[in-house]
Amino acid sequence: MVNYFELANISYRYPDGTHALRDLSLTIGRGERIALIGHNGAGKSTLFQQLNGILQPTTGEVLFNGQKMSYRKKELKRVREHVGIVFQDPDAQLFSGNVKQDIAFGPTNLGLTQQEVQARVDWAIAQTEIDSLADKPIHFLSLGQKKRVAIAGVLAMQPAVLILDEPTAGLDHYYANQIFSLLRQLETPERTVLLSTHDTQLAYEWADRIVVLHEGTIIYDGNPYDIFSQDDLLQKAHLEKPWVFDVATTLGAPTPLPRTRAALKDFLRTKTLG
Template identity: 85%
Template sequence: MVNYFELDNISYRYPDGTEALTQLSLTIGQGERIALIGHNGAGKSTLFQQLNGILQPSSGDVRFNGKPMRYSKKELAHVRQSVGIVFQDPDAQLFSGNVKQDIAFGPTNLGWSKDKVHEQVNWAIKEAEIEALQDKPIHFLSLGQKKRVAIAGVLAMMPRILILDEPTAGLDHYYATQMLGLLKQLETDERTVLLSTHDTQLAYEWADRIVVLHEGTIIYDGNPYDVFYQDDLLQKAHLEKPWVFDVAATLGAPTPLPRTRAALKDFLNTKKNDSLL
C-alpha cells in the first residue's frame, strides 16, 4: 500500500502556549477510510490542519508522498490540490453567490481551462447529489445542504485525500444518514478519506481504521472492533460504545460483530428463527 502521509513525532504548540499535539506519529495510506475520534480539545482539527499545511508542526516531520512537506506558497498549492479539507462549519468556506459559482472557485484557481472547470463542477455536483441546488444562493441552503456543497467544492479539485472535520455535526438523523451515504459513494481504491467525529456509531459503521486522540496523543490506532472492547480507554477518551456494537455484544453475536442497523437486524432475525427450531 502506498503511504500518502508519514507523520513522525510531530508536536504543535499554539501561540498562547497550548500544546495541541505531542510527539504524534501516524501513517496514512492510499484508499483508507479513517475515523479520528476524541473529545473536544483532543487535537483532531489541529492534526487535520497539519495535513494540508495550514499549520506547520512546532517539531517533528511531516512527509507527503515520501518527501518532506515544504511550506512555500508553490509547494502548498500542490499539496492542497491533492489534500482537500472540508471544515466543520461550511460557512467558513462558502462565499460565492450561488452553489455552482462556489464549486467552480477552486478549480478555476488551479488554472484549469473553462471546459475542464465546467466538466469538473458538473461531475462534483452529480457526485454530491445536489443537482437541484446548483443555481440556488448559498444563504438559502440548510446546514446539511451547505455541507454537501462544501464537499462538492473540494471534490471538484480531484483530491486524492479528502478530509472532513465533523461532517455530521449539527445535522439531524435524516441529513446525517444522507452524509454517511455520500461518504460511501466517495470511496475508491485511490482516494483516502479521513473524518473526525464525535459519533462513534458513524465511525464504527463506516471506517476500516479508527484512531483515538486524547490530549494531543494517539491512544488507539487499529480496527473498528477492538477499541470498543476497551472500557478503560473509552472512559479515558470520554467515548461511548456504538449502540449497534453494544446491543450485538450484549446479545452474544458472533465476531466480527454487526456494524450496521441492517446487519444487526439480520442477526436478530437469525437468532429468532433458530429459537423456533
C-alpha cells in the same frame, strides 16, 4: 505503494502556548477509511490543518507521498491539490455569491480550462445531489445544504485524500446518513477518506480504521472493534459504545461483529431461528 502521509513525532503549540498536538505519529495509507474520534479540543482540527500545510508542526516532520514537506509555496500548492479539507463550519468555507461559483473556486485554482471546470462542477453537483441549489446564493441555504455545498466544493478538486472535519455536526440523522452514503459512493482504491466525528455509531459502521485522539496524542489506532471493548479507554476519551456493537456483544455475536442495523438484524434472525 507509498503511504500518503507519515507523521513522525509531531507536536504543535499555538502561539498562545496551548499544546494542541504532543509527539503524535500517524501513517495514512491509500484507499483507507479512517474515522478520527476525540472529544472537543482534542486536537482534531489542528491535526487536519497539518495535513495540508496550513499549520506547520513545531517539532517533528510530515511526509507526504514519501517526501518531507518543505512548506515552500510550490510544494504546498502540490499538496493542497491532492488533499482536500471540508471545514466544520460551512460559513467559514463558502464565500462566493452563489453555489456554482463556490464549487468552481477550487477547480479554477487548479488551472483547468473553463470546460473542464464546468465538467467538474457539474459532476460535483450531481454527486452531492444539489442540482436544485446550483444557482442559489449561499445565504438562501440551510445548514445541511451548506454542508453539502462545502463538500461539493472540495470534491470538485477530486482530491486523493479527502478530509472532513465533523461532516455530520449539526445535521439530523437523515442528512448524516446521506453524507456517509455519499462517502461510500466516492470510494476508489486510491482515495483515502479521513473524517472526524463524535458519532461513534456512524464511525463504527463506516470506518475500517479508528483513531482516537486525546489531549493531542493518539491513544488508539486500529480496527473498529477492539476499541469499543476497552472501557477505560472509552471513558478517558468520553466515548459512547455504538449501540449496534453493544447489543451484538451482549448477545454474543460471532466475529466479525455486525456493524450496521441491518447486519445486526440478520444476526438476530439467525439466532432466533437456530
